[in-house]
Amino acid sequence: MPTLPRRLSPSADAYIMAGPIKDFSALKSLRKEIKAQDEARQAAAAEAKRREQETRRDADIFRSSIGNVKPLAVPPKFTPDIPRPLPIARQHLADEQAALAASLSDDFNIETLLDTDETLSFARxxxxxxxxxxxxxxxWTIQQQLDLHGxxxxxxxxxxxxxxxxAAKRGWRCVRIIHGKGLGSINKEPVLKSKVRNWLVQKExxxxxxxxxxxxxxSGALLVLLKGQAA
Structure with a gap:
């Protein structure tokens, strides 16, 4: 019974099937090639294992260096501190209005200052x-008017x-003051007519x-000439 050749490796089988081995030197060369292939596979496997171990080692070093990690707390929402507007100085405004009103007195007698005509005009x-x-x-052109009706x-x-x-601040020269004719008054008399004349005379x-x-x-209005440009 003929002796079968010893099975060397899958690579050797492939080589043998590719062609018959004619002498001992060819067989020796085949064994070297198979050995080189095996060593290359082992080296590749060893390198892959080394890289895997190195990756794990780096991960362990990183985890040990940072210790126990806790999620960062969410910071509170920032709300800008917008300053509130300053309160209106209501008392100050009230004091100013009172001072303005006090400068116009009802007790001032202007009868001797007015002309004797029926229009009761006034000239300083x-x-x-x-x-x-x-x-x-x-x-003079009427630059502005004030209606005191009602x-x-x-x-x-x-x-x-x-x-x-x-008017003094804006430099108005001529204005009109409407005090009404008193048609809506109880006695059909212009209540504000004499008052307005009285107040106007008191202003320099x-x-x-x-x-x-x-x-x-x-008769329901006055034309008033104010200080400004030369008359």
Whole structure:
């Protein structure tokens, strides 16, 4: 019975099947090649194992260096501290209004200061009759007006004082004050008409005033000349 060749390895089988071995040197060369392939596979497996061990070792070193890890606490939501607007100085405003109103007295007697004509016009000392004629004829453009219709006496006094303060600040030269004809009053008498004249005379910035023309309000309004540009 013939002796079968010894099975060396899968690679050897493949080599043998590729062709017959003719001499001993060919067999020796085959064994060297198979050995080299086995060593290469072992080296690759050893390298893969070494890399795996190195990766695990690095992971262990990292975990041991950081210790027990806890999730970071979520910081509280930031709410900007927006400063509140300063409170309105209501008492200060009230004091200013009281001072303005107090500067216009009801006890001031102006009868001797007014002209004797039916319009009861007024001109401060130093204001000549030519200025009054210009005022009556509408020489100056009316720059602003104040309507006191429907206001009570105290409300009208405060409104007039504030209006004159603003007029001085803005440099208005000629304004109109509407006090009404008193048609809606109980006795059909203009309540504010005499009061407004009384208050205007007490203000130094008022140079003169007269009854408005029919087109500008007639007996229900006054044209007032204020300090400003030269008359």
């Amino acid at each position: 000392n130093g204001i000549g009759p030519d200025v009054m004629r210009k005022l009556r004829r509408g020489h 206001l009570r006496r105290e409300e009208a006094r405060e409104a007039l004082a504030e209006f004159l303060r603003l 910035e008022v140079l003169a005033f007269c009854q408005a023309t029919a087109a500008e309000g007639g």
